[in-house]
Amino acid sequence: xxxxxxxxxxxxxxxxxxxxxxxxxxxxxxxxxxxxxxxxxxxxxxxxxxxxxxxxxxxxxxxxxxxxxxxxxxxxxxxxxxxxxxxxxxxxxxxxxxxxxxxxxxxxxxxxxxxxxxxxxxxxxxxxxxxxxxxxxxxxxxxxxxxxxxxxxxxxxxxxxxxxxxxxxxxxxxxxxxxxxxxxxxxxxxxxxxxxxxxxxxxxxxxxxxxxxxxxxxxxxxxxxxxxxxxxxxxxxxxxxxxxxxxxxxxxxxxxxxxxxxxxxxxxxxxxxxxxxxxxxxxxxxxxxxxxxxxxxxxxxxxxxxxxxxxxxxxxxxxxxxxxx
Numbered sequence: 001x002x003x004x005x006x007x008x009x010x011x012x013x014x015x016x017x018x019x020x021x022x023x024x025x026x027x028x029x030x031x032x033x034x035x036x037x038x039x040x041x042x043x044x045x046x047x048x049x050x051x052x053x054x055x056x057x058x059x060x061x062x063x064x065x066x067x068x069x070x071x072x073x074x075x076x077x078x079x080x081x082x083x084x085x086x087x088x089x090x091x092x093x094x095x096x097x098x099x100x101x102x103x104x105x106x107x108x109x110x111x112x113x114x115x116x117x118x119x120x121x122x123x124x125x126x127x128x129x130x131x132x133x134x135x136x137x138x139x140x141x142x143x144x145x146x147x148x149x150x151x152x153x154x155x156x157x158x159x160x161x162x163x164x165x166x167x168x169x170x171x172x173x174x175x176x177x178x179x180x181x182x183x184x185x186x187x188x189x190x191x192x193x194x195x196x197x198x199x200x201x202x203x204x205x206x207x208x209x210x211x212x213x214x215x216x217x218x219x220x221x222x223x224x225x226x227x228x229x230x231x232x233x234x235x236x237x238x239x240x241x242x243x244x245x246x247x248x249x250x251x252x253x254x255x256x257x258x259x260x261x262x263x264x265x266x267x268x269x270x271x272x273x274x275x276x277x278x279x280x281x282x283x284x285x286x287x288x289x290x291x292x293x294x295x296x297x298x299x300x301x302x303x304x305x306x307x308x309x310x311x312x313x314x315x316x317x318x319x320x321x322x323x324x325x
């Protein structure tokens with residue numbers, strides 16, 4: 001999908017360029033924002049022709065295994081970071097990350113991702129203060145700031161979901177809750193890896209002063225914004241590490257509880273089997289076709305039953321005293 005936007009310099013409103021306009025060969029993409037979402041080869045070729053950026057560069061963020069990095073060429077800068085994504089399942093939300101690429105030229109800004117996410121939607125819906133497509137440096141840092149904010153928000157959601165699942169596990173230990181906790185733990189692994197890569201990108205931008213190839217120019221306000229992004233990213237990394245440790249410890253604890261409950265059940269069943277085996281053994285021996293004590297007495301059967309019951313009760317009391325029953 002191709003979306004092209006441009007900020008009107010007079011009233012500072014974001015305007016979407018119609019397809020009929022940018023399909024025209026005379027279309028000038030100056031100061032536009034081109035947003036590509038899971039584009040086809042044909043769409044990539046079209047944007048490559050409009051922007052002058054090679055197809056391979058535009059397709060780089062479409063590989064979900066690409067690592068976060070900054071590439072500075074003579075006529076453009078590629079900033080590749082990971083963004084958090086949330087998807088609604090049957091009973092709960094799942095979290096993971098995908099790459100988002102920003103290709104910045106002197107007069108053009110391009111974003112490429114596999115999914116339509118809240119990161120770019122916030123800009124389309126005018127939820128980001130001070131956003132303008134012709135302010136390329138600030139636009140990039142606003143994207144990074146939005147990414148860091150979403151990481152923090154999703155981490156808080158994961159923590160609340162973890163607490164809710166733990167409360168349910170206190171009542172009943174079921175596979176459903178354990179699988180949900182495992183999914184949350186996997187999400188934290190994705191977040192931790194992605195945040196580490198994003199932090200390296202932010203550090204690279206801070207150190208380069210943005211003007212290595214004269215594409216991203218340094219402004220004091222923008223520098224302050226990037227420093228705030230670095231702080232938020234560090235905070236998200238620390239939160240992710242803490243939540244991972246807590247969730248991992250909780251999973252281990254519940255695994256021990258489940259194993260202990262199984263041991264208790266097996267112990268009780270074994271003790272019951274032992275108690276029942278005494279009368280079974282006596283009945284088996286007296287049931288053989290041989291002489292048995294009391295076979296000529298009318299009280300013989302009751303005597304055998306009484307002896308069996310007495311031995312079983314004595315064994316049960318002994319096991320209970322030893323806390324085995």
